[in-house]
Amino acid sequence: MTNAFSFKLRTTDGSARRGAFVTPRGTVQTPAFMPVGTQGTVKGLKPQDVAATGAEIVLGNTYHLMLRPGPERVAALGGLHKFMNWEKPILTDSGGFQVMSLATLRKLSEQAVTFRSHIDGTMFELSPERAIEIQALLGAEISMQLDECLKLPASRDEIERAMRLSLRWAERSRRAFEPRIKDGYALFGIVQGGDDLHLRADSARELVRIGFEGYAIGGLAVGEPQAVMLNVVAETTPQLPADRPRYLMGVGTPHDMLEAVARGIDMFDCVMPTRNGRHGMAFTRFGTVNLSNARHADDPRPLDEESPHLVARTYSRAYLHHLTKANEILGAVLLSTINIAYYQALMAGMRAAIEAGRFADFRAETISRWEQGDIPAR
Amino acid sequence: MTNAFSFKLRTTDGSARRGAFVTPRGTVQTPAFMPVGTQGTVKGLKPQDVAATGAEIVLGNTYHLMLRPGPERVAALGGLHKFMNWEKPILTDSGGFQVMSLATLRKLSEQAVTFRSHIDGTMFELSPERAIEIQALLGAEISMQLDECLKLPASRDEIERAMRLSLRWAERSRRAFEPRIKDGYALFGIVQGGDDLHLRADSARELVRIGFEGYAIGGLAVGEPQAVMLNVVAETTPQLPADRPRYLMGVGTPHDMLEAVARGIDMFDCVMPTRNGRHGMAFTRFGTVNLSNARHADDPRPLDEESPHLVARTYSRAYLHHLTKANEILGAVLLSTINIAYYQALMAGMRAAIEAGRFADFRAETISRWEQGDIPAR
Numbered sequence: 235m236t237n238a239f240s241f242k243l244r245t246t247d248g249s250a251r252r253g254a255f256v257t258p259r260g261t262v263q264t265p266a267f268m269p270v271g272t273q274g275t276v277k278g279l280k281p282q283d284v285a286a287t288g289a290e291i292v293l294g295n296t297y298h299l300m301l302r303p304g305p306e307r308v309a310a311l312g313g314l315h316k317f318m319n320w321e322k323p324i325l326t327d328s329g330g331f332q333v334m335s336l337a338t339l340r341k342l343s344e345q346a347v348t349f350r351s352h353i354d355g356t357m358f359e360l361s362p363e364r365a366i367e368i369q370a371l372l373g374a375e376i377s378m379q380l381d382e383c384l385k386l387p388a389s390r391d392e393i394e395r396a397m398r399l400s401l402r403w404a405e406r407s408r409r410a411f412e413p414r415i416k417d418g419y420a421l422f423g424i425v426q427g428g429d430d431l432h433l434r435a436d437s438a439r440e441l442v443r444i445g446f447e448g449y450a451i452g453g454l455a456v457g458e459p460q461a462v463m464l465n466v467v468a469e470t471t472p473q474l475p476a477d478r479p480r481y482l483m484g485v486g487t488p489h490d491m492l493e494a495v496a497r498g499i500d501m502f503d504c505v506m507p508t509r510n511g512r513h514g515m516a517f518t519r520f521g522t523v524n525l526s527n528a529r530h531a532d533d534p535r536p537l538d539e540e541s542p543h544l545v546a547r548t549y550s551r552a553y554l555h556h557l558t559k560a561n562e563i564l565g566a567v568l569l570s571t572i573n574i575a576y577y578q579a580l581m582a583g584m585r586a587a588i589e590a591g592r593f594a595d596f597r598a599e600t601i602s603r604w605e606q607g608d609i610p611a612r
Numbered sequence: 613m614t615n616a617f618s619f620k621l622r623t624t625d626g627s628a629r630r631g632a633f634v635t636p637r638g639t640v641q642t643p644a645f646m647p648v649g650t651q652g653t654v655k656g657l658k659p660q661d662v663a664a665t666g667a668e669i670v671l672g673n674t675y676h677l678m679l680r681p682g683p684e685r686v687a688a689l690g691g692l693h694k695f696m697n698w699e700k701p702i703l704t705d706s707g708g709f710q711v712m713s714l715a716t717l718r719k720l721s722e723q724a725v726t727f728r729s730h731i732d733g734t735m736f737e738l739s740p741e742r743a744i745e746i747q748a749l750l751g752a753e754i755s756m757q758l759d760e761c762l763k764l765p766a767s768r769d770e771i772e773r774a775m776r777l778s779l780r781w782a783e784r785s786r787r788a789f790e791p792r793i794k795d796g797y798a799l800f801g802i803v804q805g806g807d808d809l810h811l812r813a814d815s816a817r818e819l820v821r822i823g824f825e826g827y828a829i830g831g832l833a834v835g836e837p838q839a840v841m842l843n844v845v846a847e848t849t850p851q852l853p854a855d856r857p858r859y860l861m862g863v864g865t866p867h868d869m870l871e872a873v874a875r876g877i878d879m880f881d882c883v884m885p886t887r888n889g890r891h892g893m894a895f896t897r898f899g900t901v902n903l904s905n906a907r908h909a910d911d912p913r914p915l916d917e918e919s920p921h922l923v924a925r926t927y928s929r930a931y932l933h934h935l936t937k938a939n940e941i942l943g944a945v946l947l948s949t950i951n952i953a954y955y956q957a958l959m960a961g962m963r964a965a966i967e968a969g970r971f972a973d974f975r976a977e978t979i980s981r982w983e984q985g986d987i988p989a990r
Contacts, residue, residue: 274934278941280923303909303934311912311930319926512941531681534689545658548697552689556652556681563656563890563941 238418239375239447241479245589249471249498252588255448255479257323257375258418259315262290264479264500265584267491267577268325270508273298274308274318277508278567279574281320287543287571288578291323291375293503296368297332300358301351305371313373325503326374328365328407328424331452331484334383342382344399362406366421370414377414378450379407381424386456393428400426401440408444420447422481428453429462431469438473449474450481451499455490464493471498488517488580489604492597495584507573512566514558517576518546519600520608525569530555542582543575616796617753617825619857623967627849627876630966633826633857635701635753636796637693640668642857642878643962645869645955646703648886651676652686652696655886656945657952659698665921665949666956669701669753671881674746675710678736679729683749691751703881704752706743706785706802709830709862712761720760722777740784744799748792755792756828757785759802764834771806778804779818786822798825800859806831807840809847816851827852828859829877833868842871849876866895866958867982870975873962885951890944892936895954896924897978898986903947908933920960921953 237260243253253264269276269284271292276284284292294314299305308317314324330347333340337349339357346361362380369377381400384393404423411421423441427433441449451470454463467482474480481501482494491502507517514526518537523530533551541547545568557565580600587596615638621631631642647654647662649670654662662670672692677683686695692702708725711718715727717735724739740758747755759778762771782801789799801819805811819827829848832841845860852858859879860872869880885895892904896915901908911929919925923946935943958978965974 273938273940274931275940275942278945280942280945302938303930307910307930310910311928317928317931317934319931532685532688550689550695552681552685553652553695553697556695560651560680562651562653563944564653564658566941567656567658567945 239420241448241477243476247588247591247593248496249468250495250584250588250593251498251500252585253479253500255420257420259321259323259375260290262323263585265491265495265581265588266291266501267581268293268501268503269574269577270295270503270505271318271320271324272505273302274314276570276574277512278563278570279508281318283571284320284574285322287575288582289322289574291325292320294324294326294372294374295332296326296329296365296372297336299326299372300329300360300368301353301356305368309371309373313371315373323375324373325376326369326372326378327483328369328378328380329360330365330381331383333360334385344402347382362403363410366407366410374419376420376422376448377411378422379404379424379446381426381452383453384428386428386458388428390428390430390433393426393430394433397426397428397433397437400424401437404441404444408446422446422448422450424450424452424483425470425474426453429458429466431466434466434470435473438470442473442475446478448479448481448501450483452483454482455484455486455504460490460493463490464497467494467499468497488577489601491577491580492584492600495588496593496597507577508570511569511571511573514565514569515573516554516569517573518608519576519579519603520606521604523551523608525551525554525558525565527555537572538576541572541575542579543572546572546575617798619826619855621854625966625969625971626874627846628873628962628966628971629876629878630963631857631878633798635798637699637701637753638668640701641963643869643873643959643966644669644879645959646671646879646881647952647955648673648881648883649696649698649702650883651680652692654948654952655890656941656948657886659696661949662698662952663700665953666960667700667952669703670698672702672704672750672752673710674704674707674743674750675714677704677750678707678738678746679731679734683746687749687751691749693751701753702751703754704747704750704756705861706747706756706758707738708743708759709761711738712763722780725760740781741788744785744788744792752797754798754800754826755789756800757782757802757824759804759830761831762806764806764836766806768806768808768811771804771808772811775804775806775811775815778802779815782819782822786824800824800826800828802828802830802861803848803852804831807836807844809844812844812848813851816848820851820853824856826857826859826879828861830861832860833862833864833882838868838871841868842875845872845877846875866955867979869955869958870962870978874971874975885955886948889947889949889951892943892947893951894932894947895951896986897954897957897981898984899982901929901986903929903932903936903943905933915950916954919950919953920957921950924950924953
């Protein structure tokens, strides 16, 4: 197996890490941002347009794909890569998070969670073993263990109960995943424990004992203050092995990612660049820009004349404003593209800064540029 | 003026014509199909994706653009080409058709039509002179005269009244357009007269007397049977000068276009490829395909393995079905692209067939292929 999953840490700068992981479908440079391909598509973008932003990996959602079109169908069609025409690596989540946020009639047992599809009411059962099976059917290079994602706020007892269940499911996930390891695929464990640092430490220690190709931090970015999230990250990453990638799930804003990399995170995924793009908001080097604002109506400037990405350099703010106001599909397409491209450019900037040993300066300059905001319109 | 508007008829085959027209922004091969860029965007497609279908010209809508973002604004931003990043020729309609179909509180006088915007209720006035001015502000290579588009059915008296008013507006349009001729731009007159062949003949004769760079046939494809439309076309084209392009407005299906070319038409525009694409319908060499039908759910074949266009060759029917069912933006994007590409391929096929003197055979083979339908799924 020449391209079995492996992670190589190239250099560090403070707690920030510059590395890369190898998969059977190619290498991913870290820190990395994974655009979210919820239902087998990064919303609005053709796969080649996703790749042109610089993205080297995308995320697929087990929950959505198990409901529609169904993992057995995707497998019969050649797997998720072929289905969506994306040739590079894919990480799939385990479905735990969406079961909590989207499904109805959830019933949780030691064995599994049963729930009703939010699409057509069909009942489904998701066990740790089935979550692994689905991700194998999809053909993901990186799978995630099934975990229980709590709705917050929750009591400490409830958080601990869910964390302990997630650990037992981690063990079962690992056992179920065993046959895929020899083919070079990776399974990540997920640290849970809410905002309780002792529970987080217990969770991390037990997961490391089980042993995974990578470790995720879950249960954050669910409404808690950024400081709470960053504190959990800062206290958790030192308890994870340095030679495995660390993935902060569902995060986040550019500022979240900058601060999380400063605290030792290597991977992110988030729907913000596409979701906010569909609502007329752009992420840029100059901070966020709300294109629906009338002040852009006569502005001939592109969002960023110096962007490495053609779309961000080309279309005027006036045009993006017009498309947004007119609710044109192309507005969603262009702004989603621009946002993912900015997320990728930010990652590339962090990677270069860590290599150069100037991550602290890059971080300060980037934040200052965001806060200073845009060059005033003429 | 090296690239002033001109039309060259290369060859004919029966009544079918193979030609090309030159504009200041480049040459367009005919028969030509113009994708519709209603609000400054061919819905869902980036301009380079429109060009990649083979389209050499797009249509812009005066009515939509005068309401939002406004022609003076577009002009200040450098014109419609720059605004939407489309470098090739643009034809703009005059707004008459949409005033009738979309605006409310219409009031028609000899001088102009006043109406209320369907977007925000603002009152607008559109005269023949203002329609020409707007199209000049947008920077269209080909402008259309303002005409009165009747809602059908209408009495013969009403059809004649509207046709005569449209002729007087044609005269005023031509006068207003005069200064743009020396810069190589073109103005087309519009033959009206409903399904009355005598009125159509009067309209054509008077327009030819005024003199235009091209002639359109308007007021068709508004619900009448195809046979009625084709009969009006067949009777009208012989009354138009052979050395000017002929444009059948708002048409149509692939079959409409094939039959209209057989009757001497050179140019078409229609929202069907994009609108139907947004609703899960594909136009292909094998006829129309409704991707929302469950029979496509497990079909790994692309819509047309031999399509000259990458998108039609690449994505499986199963994937297009999934995107359609999931109401994903990418489904609208891909199917709109596939449909415009098929329209362009059909035009290219007609052009080659006319050149080869085998248009009748091409027409029969194409219709037979549509009627035979698709190769059965495995």
